[in-house]
Amino acid sequence: LAKTTQPISMDSYEGQEVNITCSHNNIATNDYITWYQQFPSQGPRFIIQGYKTKVTNEVASLFIPADRKSSTLSLPRVSLSDTAVYYCLVGGPNQGGKLIFGQGTELSVKP
Amino acid sequence: DTAVSQTPKYLVTQMGNDKSIKCEQNLGHDTMYWYKQDSKKFLKIMFSYNNKELIINETVPNRFSPKSPDKAHLNLHINSLELGDSAVYFCASSPASRGPLSTDTQYFGPGTRLTVL
Numbered sequence: 001l002a003k004t005t006q007p008i009s010m011d012s013y014e015g016q017e018v019n020i021t022c023s024h025n026n027i028a029t030n031d032y033i034t035w036y037q038q039f040p041s042q043g044p045r046f047i048i049q050g051y052k053t054k055v056t057n058e059v060a061s062l063f064i065p066a067d068r069k070s071s072t073l074s075l076p077r078v079s080l081s082d083t084a085v086y087y088c089l090v091g092g093p094n095q096g097g098k099l100i101f102g103q104g105t106e107l108s109v110k111p
Numbered sequence: 112d113t114a115v116s117q118t119p120k121y122l123v124t125q126m127g128n129d130k131s132i133k134c135e136q137n138l139g140h141d142t143m144y145w146y147k148q149d150s151k152k153f154l155k156i157m158f159s160y161n162n163k164e165l166i167i168n169e170t171v172p173n174r175f176s177p178k179s180p181d182k183a184h185l186n187l188h189i190n191s192l193e194l195g196d197s198a199v200y201f202c203a204s205s206p207a208s209r210g211p212l213s214t215d216t217q218y219f220g221p222g223t224r225l226t227v228l
Contacts, residue, residue, distance in 0.1 A: 034216075043115075043201045043219025044154065085152065098167060099217060101154035 022088030115220035134202030143185035
């Protein structure tokens with residue numbers, strides 16, 4: 001199973017762009033890269049998923065280089081409400097439906 | 112409308128007791144899950160059911176028994192509670208559109224904080 005490595009914590013200020021990088025050197029050919037967000041006292045919430053290059057939705061962008069050994073979640077113009085833990089997950093059909101959560105990155109947005 | 116709901120939100124009990132946590136989803140999904148989040152915030156899958164059938168059973172003590180009366184409900188019963196069972200338990204569901212073992216987006220409930228004294 002592909003293992004992911006992320007920074008344990010990051011600090012930012014309101015209005016800044018935040019980029020959280022995740023390393024997944026052992027990603028398999030049919031694995032997808034997915035990011036979840038978890039606010040205190042809530043369950044994780046899906047943010048974005050991608051396979052290669054760039055994916056963008058109304059919440060974030062996901063950049064994946066050609067070798068797919070890393071990915072970067074980009075949050076544009078963060079606000080205080082973006083303070084949460086962000087999890088990078090890698091998985092595919094060979095993982096049997098399991099989401100393998102790492103330690104996540106605790107993002108703190110300050111005024 | 113809450114997509115995935117759990118009851119109770121908080122559960123405080125004594126060691127040795129038996130307790131249940133209920134989960135319901137109104138998303139029409141075929142697959143449901145139970146996760147455990149410990150004090151270090153690690154989330155680990157415990158069980159997964161697809162259309163009332165068990166498809167994932169991680170290394171969990173047999174004191175934990177999931178029950179799925181229908182595909183919208185997945186309850187978790189825990190016998191002989193121990194101190195180490197204290198954690199937050201999350202229920203989740205997914206459409207599993209690519210089959211029951213796919214890694215489709217999962218929708219999580221609000222969690223049940225279990226404290227064993």
